[in-house]
Amino acid sequence: MGERVLIALGGNAMTASDGSASPQAQRTAVEAAMKHVDALAEAGHRVIVTHGNGPQVGNLLLKNQIAADLVPPVPLDWCGAQTQATLGTLMLNALTHPAAVVVTRTLVDPDDPAFADPVKPIGRYFTEEEARRLERFGQTWRAFDRGWRRVVASPEPREILDAPAAAALLDRGFVVVAAGGGGVPVVRDPDGSLRGVEAVIDKDLAAALLARAVGATSLVIATNVPCAVAGYGTPHARPIHRVTTAELRQLQAAGHFAEGSMGPKVEAALRFVEGGGRQAVIGALDDLGAAISGEAGTVVRG
Numbered sequence: 001m002g003e004r005v006l007i008a009l010g011g012n013a014m015t016a017s018d019g020s021a022s023p024q025a026q027r028t029a030v031e032a033a034m035k036h037v038d039a040l041a042e043a044g045h046r047v048i049v050t051h052g053n054g055p056q057v058g059n060l061l062l063k064n065q066i067a068a069d070l071v072p073p074v075p076l077d078w079c080g081a082q083t084q085a086t087l088g089t090l091m092l093n094a095l096t097h098p099a100a101v102v103v104t105r106t107l108v109d110p111d112d113p114a115f116a117d118p119v120k121p122i123g124r125y126f127t128e129e130e131a132r133r134l135e136r137f138g139q140t141w142r143a144f145d146r147g148w149r150r151v152v153a154s155p156e157p158r159e160i161l162d163a164p165a166a167a168a169l170l171d172r173g174f175v176v177v178a179a180g181g182g183g184v185p186v187v188r189d190p191d192g193s194l195r196g197v198e199a200v201i202d203k204d205l206a207a208a209l210l211a212r213a214v215g216a217t218s219l220v221i222a223t224n225v226p227c228a229v230a231g232y233g234t235p236h237a238r239p240i241h242r243v244t245t246a247e248l249r250q251l252q253a254a255g256h257f258a259e260g261s262m263g264p265k266v267e268a269a270l271r272f273v274e275g276g277g278r279q280a281v282i283g284a285l286d287d288l289g290a291a292i293s294g295e296a297g298t299v300v301r302g
Helices: 023-042 054-066 076-094 128-135 163-171 203-213 245-253 262-274 285-292
Strands: 004-009 046-051 099-102 105-107 120-126 140-144 147-152 175-178 184-188 194-196 218-223 242-244 279-284 298-301
Touching: 004 023, 004 203, 004 285, 023 046, 023 076, 023 175, 023 285, 046 076, 046 163, 046 203, 054 076, 054 120, 076 099, 076 175, 076 184, 076 194, 099 163, 120 128, 120 140, 128 140, 128 147, 163 175, 163 203, 203 218, 203 262, 218 262, 218 285, 242 245, 245 262, 245 298, 262 279, 262 298, 279 285
Parallel strands: 004 046, 004 218, 046 175, 099 175, 105 184, 218 279, 242 298
Antiparallel strands: 120 147, 140 147, 184 194, 279 298
């Protein structure tokens, strides 16, 4: 029996190389990504896949905004659920190995400080006039250099509520797709009921949480670069291949990983290994097989 591995696919795996998110471009990109996943399953690994959904949610938000005066905009948690199902269906169609999709909820704390100061920009840039028009739906908009964008909270993921269902399917030999886009954000009210909230969850941090919850031994964060780099963009840049959690924490503290790009991936890798995982790897999608063997990417171990 091979590894029990979670593959976290970046948003680049769901769109064309030029960023196009047309239906055909998404279908083609997903089919290419799933060939690598199929290869891992055929090699005997138990595979669970999570994925980004930024471009897909962005498209839904734009439709909401254009039609806001005709059709009430749907909340952000609905957009997350819809994109989980849509991308999951594309993956099911592309995989040859038996597979299943779990529409997944991620529990967050209603008192998370992120809700008091939403700063995560989503969707496209609009004019101030358009932003003011949409504020009447309870949305928060802020001015940026290129225009106005909607901002929402990005709270810390606390629990992947549907991880037991994903684990059960994994145990039965299915390739499982779960927690797309970081999961649908929900909070638990005092009476114990759950409700969705207007927020986005960092997909890499959710992937680390899901990997631990399903007992994965390896977490592979697939991106569009071969490995993490210390001193990126400077004359002292150097690729990071094998690294301990202590060494990587030192590099992180020194500011080597940008918050909007490699930072969350590094933090997710650290959390997974520090939480008991055997290894985490950050690397290119085309190197998945070698990444599992520790022969490619940035390999993080305790």
